[in-house]
Amino acid sequence: xxxxxxxxxxxxxxxxxxxxxxxxxxxxxxxxxxxxxxxxxxxxxxxxxxxxxxxxxxxxxxxxxxxxxxxxxxxxxxxxxxxxxxxxxxxxxxxxxxxxxxxxxxxxxxxxxxxxxxxxxxxxxxxxxxxxxxxxxxxxxxxxxxxxxxxxxxxxxxxxxxxxxxxxxxxxxxxxxxxxxxxxxxxxxxxxxxxxxxxxxxxxxxxxxxxxxxxxxxxxxxxxxxxxxxxxxxxxxxxxxxxxxxxxxxxxxxxxxxxxxxxxxxxxxxxxxxxxxxxxxxxxxxxxxxxxxxxxxxxxxxxxxxxxxxxxxxxxxxxxxxxxxxxxxxxxxxxxxxxxxxxxxxxxxxxxxxxxxxxxxxxxxxxxxxxxxxxxxxxxxxxxxxxxxxxxxxxxxxxxxxxxxxxxxxxxxxxxxxxxxxxxxxxxxxxxxxxxxxxxxxxxxxxxxxxxxxxxxxxxxxxxxxxxxxxxxxxxxxxxxxxxxxxxxxxxxxxxxxxxxxxxxxxxxxxxxxxxxxxxxxxxxxxxxxxxxxxxxxxxxxxxxxxxxxxxxxxxxxxxxxxxxxxxxxxx
Amino acid sequence: xxxxxxxxxxxxxxxxxxxxxxxxxxxxxxxxxxxxxxxxxxxxxxxxxxxxxxxxxxxxxxxxxxxxxxxxxxxxxxxxxxxxxxxxxxxxxxxxxxxxxxxxxxxxxxxxxxxxxxxxxxxxxxxxxxxxxxxxxxxxxxxxxxxxxxxxxxxxxxxxxxxxxxxxxxxxxxxx
Numbered sequence: 230x231x232x233x234x235x236x237x238x239x240x241x242x243x244x245x246x247x248x249x250x251x252x253x254x255x256x257x258x259x260x261x262x263x264x265x266x267x268x269x270x271x272x273x274x275x276x277x278x279x280x281x282x283x284x285x286x287x288x289x290x291x292x293x294x295x296x297x298x299x300x301x302x303x304x305x306x307x308x309x310x311x312x313x314x315x316x317x318x319x320x321x322x323x324x325x326x327x328x329x330x331x332x333x334x335x336x337x338x339x340x341x342x343x344x345x346x347x348x349x350x351x352x353x354x355x356x357x358x359x360x361x362x363x364x365x366x367x368x369x370x371x372x373x374x375x376x377x378x379x380x381x382x383x384x385x386x387x388x389x390x391x392x393x394x395x396x397x398x399x400x401x402x403x404x405x406x407x408x409x410x411x412x413x414x415x416x417x418x419x420x421x422x423x424x425x426x427x428x429x430x431x432x433x434x435x436x437x438x439x440x441x442x443x444x445x446x447x448x449x450x451x452x453x454x455x456x457x458x459x460x461x462x463x464x465x466x467x468x469x470x471x472x473x474x475x476x477x478x479x480x481x482x483x484x485x486x487x488x489x490x491x492x493x494x495x496x497x498x499x500x501x502x503x504x505x506x507x508x509x510x511x512x513x514x515x516x517x518x519x520x521x522x523x524x525x526x527x528x529x530x531x532x533x534x535x536x537x538x539x540x541x542x543x544x545x546x547x548x549x550x551x552x553x554x555x556x557x558x559x560x561x562x563x564x565x566x567x568x569x570x571x572x573x574x575x576x577x578x579x580x581x582x583x584x585x586x587x588x589x590x591x592x593x594x595x596x597x598x599x600x601x602x603x604x605x606x607x608x609x610x611x612x613x614x615x616x617x618x619x620x621x622x623x624x625x626x627x628x629x630x631x632x633x634x635x636x637x638x639x640x641x642x643x644x645x646x647x648x649x650x651x652x653x654x655x656x657x658x659x660x661x662x663x664x665x666x667x668x669x670x671x672x673x674x675x676x677x678x679x680x681x682x683x684x685x686x687x688x689x690x691x692x693x694x695x696x697x698x699x700x701x702x703x704x705x706x707x708x709x710x711x712x713x714x715x716x717x718x719x720x721x722x723x724x725x726x727x728x729x730x731x732x733x734x735x736x737x738x739x740x741x742x743x744x745x746x747x748x749x750x751x752x753x754x755x756x757x758x759x760x761x762x763x764x765x766x767x768x769x770x771x772x773x774x775x776x777x778x779x780x781x782x783x784x785x786x787x788x789x790x791x792x793x794x795x796x797x798x799x800x801x
Numbered sequence: 802x803x804x805x806x807x808x809x810x811x812x813x814x815x816x817x818x819x820x821x822x823x824x825x826x827x828x829x830x831x832x833x834x835x836x837x838x839x840x841x842x843x844x845x846x847x848x849x850x851x852x853x854x855x856x857x858x859x860x861x862x863x864x865x866x867x868x869x870x871x872x873x874x875x876x877x878x879x880x881x882x883x884x885x886x887x888x889x890x891x892x893x894x895x896x897x898x899x900x901x902x903x904x905x906x907x908x909x910x911x912x913x914x915x916x917x918x919x920x921x922x923x924x925x926x927x928x929x930x931x932x933x934x935x936x937x938x939x940x941x942x943x944x945x946x947x948x949x950x951x952x953x954x955x956x957x958x959x960x961x962x963x964x965x966x967x968x969x970x971x972x973x974x975x976x977x
Binding site: 353356357361362364413415416538539541542546 | 822823826863866867868869872
């Protein structure tokens, strides 16, 4: 006799699915179309719902959680404005390949297309910024769809998946069965790299006199940092990392050349342009990395390892593509290596570049500078903290001066460049990571873009350190205005219109500090780090006009770096 | 260079839209798209005519493959294939020109499918350049309206969908 299951509501099925997916946290905001889900949520005990103050905050928090832990971040919001408010976060997750599943409420299926109250075509809106999206039109499809959503988000090249849930689907009932297996005939990510290609890569690496590893975020996502470390160490290979790759290899190690690209180190960029073998691992030759593509690393044989075939030959034509899981390919490649040629000349050359153009030391004028603050934070936390940066000058200075020791420690909006990312993303990270300090660092501009989420951190007593680098300017835009736009500081000066950040933070209930004195930085950090029962706010008032150097101007070759401030008029 | 790309996609809400969105979002050219159900009602075949250099076409194919609803992508360019387009062309006629138009229609192996006291409608099928040639000739008589289907194509000798599992419903149909 066939077993008959009890019929349960779509809302119950929803939570049973999340239980099966071992979801620990939902970041969300209630509203009309998801009331039934929130009714059930009231009694759910196997996961915690985190109430943010804006749906964008919820999405960034899910990203922060996902990026810090490697698990899938989950968002639940209502229809219409709730759904459209998630768009920036979804686009951000798409650009940086972060696995999140966003559940949006929707008006009842009968009303879809009728301009109903709080209706938005979130399927249409989110199509180009999601890895995939689903509209559940029948409660019988709900469990299978949720299973697929988590599978698609977390496998292959990860990314955001949106599931649109009409109100009537959530309210209707059916038997619940969670599918054991997922079978999507159009989706079969390649996992194992091509054996012959890997052997060829190993032969190239054995012969190479000037090899270079160019490491992107894919190494961290695939969990291949240990394999990378062994490959680099055993073969004495220099490692340069992208913004998202920082932390994949210890920044303190002698083999680490730091970041490459627009604000990368001089020596990393010189190495890229002089190497005879460039091995790109889980990176995508982004325009901020390559500069002018016609002059990018012309002398090298290029090997590109990536799980996403579309990343290969998109911006730079490579000589040897390997599609597959980066961790797996690195391990295979390392196992093929049995020769270790002498590369002391190559290392001598790199050391020479390092001496030629080190990071410029701060002018010794007693004023507070961002680089100094970042160095002090790096020292204080021994490079072991989770740093959640925002977008702009401070972001680049963090990339240059914070010595990341662990993977999943540098959380930043790299692809989309979303100001306002740091505050909510750090909240998500704080739920995922409890044993290391979580430090959110923003500029005074970006801090105000999701400042409402400070209360979320206070409400959940998260011991996050919220640091604002305040130069009273939209600094990176100001830098471009000075260098390339005739010094017209158009709408970037916030000095007369910024709030008193310390007072704002206090009003939200944070312990708050502020200083403009370099001598106080160390003691202030000590004081702030001693507080662990609630969030802390620290404002560092830095000089206004500092610029991030070295710099490759947009469209220039990465071999042509501006290493210091020049008279703008002579720069054309 | 023009490429004819055949794509099998899930016959599902939004699948066509995903392809169209991807083309516009990534700035790829589209000369024509046509789509219709296959013998398996769960699968549609889309025929796309696009253009670009080799690197762009490689990206087009990869990006199509990357869509979750895409089952299989074939670049038919340079392969033996049958490529057809259908056009319905309504032209004006006068007393004297009607035989000429009938004649032109015959030359292009077309059919006259509608007529009234001012216009007649021709149905012409063939490779896109044949349609272009017919349109060229017909322009002098005054074209009132035209509808072109866009290219559809199949590889020669291809057993359609050998690579795709035939769904159970189709199997049953085959048995019957």
